[in-house]
Amino acid sequence: MNEILLEIDGKEVRAREGTTLLEAAQNAGISIPKLCQHEKLIPFGGCRLCLVEVESGSPTKLVVSCVYPVEESLVVRTRSEKIDRIRKTLLELLLAHAPNSLQLQDLAKEYGANKDRFEKEASFCIHCGLCVRYCAEVKKLNAVGFVDRGINKEISFIPEIASKECKDCMECFPLCPTSYLQAAFVFIEALAFPEASSGIPSKKQKLINNQ
Amino acid sequence: MDNKRIDQIIDKHRGEASSLIQILLDIQSENHWLPKEALGRVSEKLEVPLSRTMHIASFYKAFSLVPKGRHAVHICMGTACHVRGAKRILETVEELTGLKPGETDVEMKYSLETVNCLGCCALGPVIEINGKAHGKVSVSDTSGVLEHYK
Ligand code: SF4
Numbered sequence: 355m356n357e358i359l360l361e362i363d364g365k366e367v368r369a370r371e372g373t374t375l376l377e378a379a380q381n382a383g384i385s386i387p388k389l390c391q392h393e394k395l396i397p398f399g400g401c402r403l404c405l406v407e408v409e410s411g412s413p414t415k416l417v418v419s420c421v422y423p424v425e426e427s428l429v430v431r432t433r434s435e436k437i438d439r440i441r442k443t444l445l446e447l448l449l450a451h452a453p454n455s456l457q458l459q460d461l462a463k464e465y466g467a468n469k470d471r472f473e474k475e476a477s478f479c480i481h482c483g484l485c486v487r488y489c490a491e492v493k494k495l496n497a498v499g500f501v502d503r504g505i506n507k508e509i510s511f512i513p514e515i516a517s518k519e520c521k522d523c524m525e526c527f528p529l530c531p532t533s534y535l536q537a538a539f540v541f542i543e544a545l546a547f548p549e550a551s552s553g554i555p556s557k558k559q560k561l562i563n564n565q
Numbered sequence: 566m567d568n569k570r571i572d573q574i575i576d577k578h579r580g581e582a583s584s585l586i587q588i589l590l591d592i593q594s595e596n597h598w599l600p601k602e603a604l605g606r607v608s609e610k611l612e613v614p615l616s617r618t619m620h621i622a623s624f625y626k627a628f629s630l631v632p633k634g635r636h637a638v639h640i641c642m643g644t645a646c647h648v649r650g651a652k653r654i655l656e657t658v659e660e661l662t663g664l665k666p667g668e669t670d671v672e673m674k675y676s677l678e679t680v681n682c683l684g685c686c687a688l689g690p691v692i693e694i695n696g697k698a699h700g701k702v703s704v705s706d707t708s709g710v711l712e713h714y715k
């Protein structure tokens with residue numbers, strides 16, 4: 355594997371060919387905000403929060419760092435007036451869907467995002483796909499998937515699989531940046547298998563409280 | 566629709582996972598909707614996770630996850646039909662059938678849907694039933710058009 359030399363925020367960074375800008379930055383101790391990226395999962399590029407500016411002549415180009423592979427002598431900036439402005443708006447849009455998400459609120463503070471800028475449309479899920487992808491890629495269980503599309507898209511558990519597998523796993527719960535997943539799970543579980551929903555260990559409850 | 570017929574359709578597409586959408590379309594056109602058992606069977610045979618099949622089946626408007634009536638009534642609400650009074654046509658059909666778009670009556674006679682341009686704007690306003698376009702319909706024609714379909 356070839357080593358690639360690039361510059362991130364004025365710092366010389368070496369990375370293996372094929373790594374993403376986000377990983378290269380992380381390895382160099384430079385933090386980029388992210389919601390949908392997870393080290394064990396295939397890059398998804400869903401939340402767009404990790405966008406950075408790369409210099410390829412002028413004007414600079416905005417790229418999504420979690421899906422952009424490193425390139426030789428690339429000059430990358432992870433913060434700028436433009437980036438901050440876009441991240442602020444993204445956060446404001448996401449907060450309209452998940453106003454109570456602590457993760458979003460922390461980021462909002464950092465970027466000066468106003469959580470009441472857009473009318474609330476609390477769907478809780480911000481479609482980051484972490485739960486769905488984790489279940490499919492890491493656990494290979496496919497107990498949870500997306501249904502419908504656009505603004506109506508939501509997660510849905512396959513009762514036949516969920517009733518067998520989820521009780522012993524629940525690893526996707528703490529991944530969720532908004533905690534919607536817990537609510538949906540409890541909801542579906544209660545509907546689909548009322549007898550099981552009462553006997554669930556308290557682990558889940560703990561996870562909910564920790565959010 | 567029984568598993569034998571579903572298997573035939575799958576075999577026609579050589580059981581390839583990449584033909585998932587085509588297979589679902591075939592089942593949809595024959596059965597008018599996709600029952601959960603059919604989705605399960607297709608997933609199993611193609612070795613595609615049910616969650617993926619559900620995602621696709623719920624993504625495209627061409628698929629229905631609820632039973633459909635014998636006659637698919639599509640009212641065009643596209644711009645050309647709109648300016649020629651599609652809204653009043655829709656209201657009339659709603660009144661005659663007692664259905665709102667997306668609904669099917671208990672006798673399974675009609676399923677009502679609105680669409681956004683059927684591509685024959687010169688005929689507007691258009692009601693399309695079971696794929697046949699009825700053009701230049703007026704409010705007073707509407708019940709006559711529907712009565713063709715028993
Ligand atoms: S439920 Fe949570 S983890 Fe799953 S896609 Fe939605 S926001 Fe992401």
Ligand code: FES
Pocket residue numbers: 387388389390391398399400401402403404405418419420421
């Ligand atoms: S972390 Fe890159 S798009 Fe979400």
